[in-house]
Amino acid sequence: MVRYIIPFLIAGSVLAEDKGPPxxxxxxxxxxxxxxxxxxxxxxxxxxxxxxxxxxxxxxxKETVFVTIDKAxxxxxxxxxxxxxxLFRETKKAIIKAKKExxxxxxxxxxxxxxxxxxxxxxxxxxxxxxxxxxQYTIFYVxxxxxxxxxxxxxxxxxxxxxxxxxxxxxxxxxxxxDIKKAIDRAKASNKAYxxxxxxxxxxxxxxxxxFDTYGLYEEWMNRTRYPNKYSKVTKIPGNLGFPDLELTxxxx
Numbered sequence: 496m497v498r499y500i501i502p503f504l505i506a507g508s509v510l511a512e513d514k515g516p517p518x519x520x521x522x523x524x525x526x527x528x529x530x531x532x533x534x535x536x537x538x539x540x541x542x543x544x545x546x547x548x549x550x551x552x553x554x555x556x557k558e559t560v561f562v563t564i565d566k567a568x569x570x571x572x573x574x575x576x577x578x579x580x581x582l583f584r585e586t587k588k589a590i591i592k593a594k595k596e597x598x599x600x601x602x603x604x605x606x607x608x609x610x611x612x613x614x615x616x617x618x619x620x621x622x623x624x625x626x627x628x629x630x631q632y633t634i635f636y637v638x639x640x641x642x643x644x645x646x647x648x649x650x651x652x653x654x655x656x657x658x659x660x661x662x663x664x665x666x667x668x669x670x671x672x673x674d675i676k677k678a679i680d681r682a683k684a685s686n687k688a689y690x691x692x693x694x695x696x697x698x699x700x701x702x703x704x705x706x707f708d709t710y711g712l713y714e715e716w717m718n719r720t721r722y723p724n725k726y727s728k729v730t731k732i733p734g735n736l737g738f739p740d741l742e743l744t745x746x747x748x
Contacts, residue, residue, distance in 0.1 A: 643663070
């Protein structure tokens with residue numbers, strides 16, 4: 496739910512004056528936030544980290560949270576170690592080589608047309624690391640900083656040649672389930688306890704106040720409007736302040 500107070504007209508010429516970045520809000524910065532393995536949308540905005548993040552959308556709780564790529568890679572390696580130890584061992588070699596030589600290293604299948612097509616049936620495949628991709632027989636590659644990219648869901652159709660192991664997303668959701676659930680709980684608790692009040696004021700207009708029940712609604716509005724910082728500010732306020740009900744009546748003359 497979104498509430499509006501003191502409506503006003505916005506001049507198109509004013510919007511064209513300044514195209515600065517949208518506000519992320521003057522909320523208290525928490526140094527501990529980035530140490531969470533799972534991050535909420537609000538925590539990502541507060542931390543303002545340059546680290547790559549892997550998004551996870553939970554359809555049950557209708558929340559999107561984020562896992563750092565370093566943590567996501569950790570979960571993926573745990574998954575490989577559980578489902579496919581041969582691929583896990585070769586992947587570890589690829590990570591060491593990529594970091595040492597500072598270049599991209601590919602993890603490929605050694606074999607031909609007789610390789611089983613079913614992803615989880617190919618337990619006896621032989622893998623090797625290489626400086627070059629081997630087309631459909633490439634499982635994924637490791638970047639020079641040791642991060643894994645392009646798992647089998649990205650490289651080709653699931654269940655076809657070279658598609659063994661498990662997906663990156665499946666690994667993160669399974670082995671990072673506890674951290675993801677904690678992030679979802681923090682997001683739900685924050686949305687329940689607080690609202691986000693945005694004040695927009697342009698030079699030639701009266702101020703207007705938008706109040707959003709959830710951070711997701713505020714973020715959606717922010718990305719849609721992208722007002723310059725100097726014309727808008729956001730404050731996190733207690734969500735139980737309450738507003739009086741307004742009743743509209745028509746007076747017959």
